[in-house]
Amino acid sequence: MGVLHIRLLGGFRTERVQGLPPAARWTRPGARTLVKLLAVTPGHQLHRERVMAVCWPYAELGAAQRNLRVALHTARHALEPELAARAPSSYLVADGSLLRLVPDTVRIDADRAEELAERALSVGAAPELARAWAEFTGELLPEDRYAAWAEPRRARLADLRDRVGLALATARLAEGCPEEAAATARRLVEQAPADERAHRVLIEAHLRQGRHTAAARQYEECAAALAAEHGTRPAPETVRLHRVALGGRPAPPGPDPAEADAAHVRLDWARSLERSGRYDEAIRVLRDALASYGQQGRADACATAAARLAEVLARHRTSREAHAILDTHQPTPHAPAEVRAACRMARAMALFHEGDYEAGLGSAREAQELIEGAEGAEGAVPGDSDGGGHGARLAGLLARALAQQATCNGLLGRFDDAVEPAERALAAAERSDDPALLATVLSVLRENDRRAGRYRQAVAHGRRALALAEQQGRPTATAFERANLAELRLLLGDTDEADRLARAAVELAEPFGGTVLAFALTALARVRMAVEPEAADALLDRAERCARAGGHRQAVDEVHAARAERAAVVEA
Structure with missing residues (x-):
């Protein structure tokens, strides 16, 4: 064989x-x-x-x-x-x-490259990184470069390749091998011309070899690529190296407003990347923004960026990484309430994803108290006072804090306690002018209706959430809403529509894997239990693997609940 x-x-x-x-x-x-x-x-x-x-x-x-x-x-x-x-x-x-x-x-071969890359990045030693780097022998299926079904895996491998290459180049530089570091970094720049970190290694490698003119040229190439692809400027650390290349000119006094704007652009860009399902890219961009604020010495801006990064890490990597980022970049004692509330919400999300619903509930309540105590909140509703600027952001944070409390209460079995915060969250979300947040709150209301047996009202909320997710181009949110609507249709006895929605959810979630695929597979298993019990078992086996890989406690619990339903069907 x-x-x-x-x-x-x-x-x-x-x-x-x-x-x-x-x-x-x-x-x-x-x-x-x-x-x-x-x-x-x-x-x-x-x-x-x-x-x-x-x-x-x-x-x-x-x-x-x-x-x-x-x-x-x-x-x-x-x-x-x-x-x-x-x-x-x-x-x-x-x-x-x-x-x-x-x-x-x-x-x-792609599996082996991915496995070695993850292992090497966890160890961080040059020999392991070099072995992993050698496994990336080319682009994934270049003959299918524009095939949508290959894009998620291609993006994942490209991100791992870049992370391994950058780590190897940095390690070689630390070992005093600038030629080897430059060779690796140059390959990274060829593959991703706007990778500022690779440009920075190249600039420093040139400087260590005494090639100041080459270092200055590399900076100019980096600046042009960033402007063309992202509309941003090089980070302060890159600018510092450029000044060294030009003969050690001192930096002008005070913070650089243009660099602050560039970091803010990165935060907005990361939000777009996350909502379109490009999570690894979003994490990289948020790390760049965090580093940029750190170079500027803006501690509270760092805390805000860290909160954003922690939430993406909790959803798409691990809650452990999220907690580490939050512990490292805490807001100052006199930080604005909005910054402190954002950090408490990020902590609540990390706790929720690891299944500590009680602690997550407490952290969300702390965020709510900070928002409601913010300047301008007394006697006024956040979002009403300034045409959608600071007030709209506070309204969005309040909606998220309340929705998270409703979700945690529901998962803790306190269904009555989930009702009021969900209804208040809806009002705040509608003032926030954020369709993605509104879809999230509608999902919480849908779950409240389902628990109360109001299936048709739950369908109405679910349809509205699905429409918003589709309009915003959010593939994982769309798959999640389809899966939940499938289960509601099943409860209403519409098995054909339930099957269609569940299959559509799996198809959309398949490239992303992890938590969203676990929920979609579980929904399809529930639809198939009565007619294809063996297929349902196979679906649940795979759903559990996906849920555990995603580190999402609720997804694992949902698979176990579906298995219990399957056992009840067999006994009946």
Whole structure:
């Protein structure tokens, strides 16, 4: 049989050490795309519906199903030419409604690169970083550069590659090897011309070699790339190196207003990146903004940026990283109430994601008290006084604090205590002029209605939240709302609509993995329990893996609740 090696970096190809080599040419493009799709997907398994939607998006259902059967047959025999008729494949199998690559017999180069990169970044030593860096042998599937189904994995790998490369270049510089550091940083700049951190390593490497003119030219290249791609200026540390390159000219006295504006632009840019599902990029941009404020000596601006970064880390990395950022960048004793409230809300989100709902509730209440005690709050409603500026931000923070309290109370079983804060959150969210926040609050109201058995009112809130998420172009929020609407439709007995919504949720969530996919898979499992119990079990198995990978306690609990429902169906 032998192990099958699937190469995705630098272009798709397959290899086997034992047995006949896989086919060099594939007779059906859909079969090749099927294998690629499974290989780039976290967990390497997909629903048949998802495969058909990608490979044959405009075909009728019957035609798509026939195409899939032919593609499966072709792919299995292309990967394993000696496979006998009707014999099971060693590499590509069907498990109910799922198609998957067999983990014991299939090795994928992108998986190994990702694993080594994460390990090297946690260790931080140059030898491990160099080994991981060597695994990034090319772009993920360059022949499918514009395929939407490959983009999330491509972005994830590109971010890991850049982080490993930057860490390696920095380590080489610290070891006194500027030539090696420059070689690595130069490759990073070629791949991402606006990566300021790589430019900075190159500038410093030139300076250590006495090449001041080259360092100055590198700064100019960096400044031009940042202006063209992001409309920002180099950070203070980069400017400092430039001054050294020019002969050590002193910096002008006082803070640089232009740099403060550039950091603020980064915060706005990060918000757009997060809402479009580009979480790794958002984290990088927020780290840059945090570093920029740190260079300017603006402690409270650092605390604000740290709060934003901590929330993204809690949602899409780990709550441990979020707590570490908040502990490192705390607001000063005399910081504005808005800054302190933002930090308390970030702490509440980190606690919520790790399942400490009681502590998260307390932190959200502290945020609410700070907001309501802010200047201008007494006798006036935040958001009414200044045409949507400072007051609108306070209204948004108040809505988030109240919505978080409602969510935590609901998860703690205090359903009556969840009602008032959710209703107050809605009023504040509508004043904040933030459609994404309004969608979040509507989701909380939907859950309150569902718990109270008001399913049709819950559907109304859910539809409104879904419409806002779609209008804002927020893919993970859209998938989450579809999954919840699917479960509501199931409760109302509309199984066809429930199935459609759940499948659409899984399809949209699939590229992102983690928590949102866990919720979507759980919803689809609930829909399929009565008619396809084995498929439901497989869905829940995968949902639990996704939930645990995302570190989201509520998602794990939701999977366990669905398993209990499945057991009740079996007993009945």
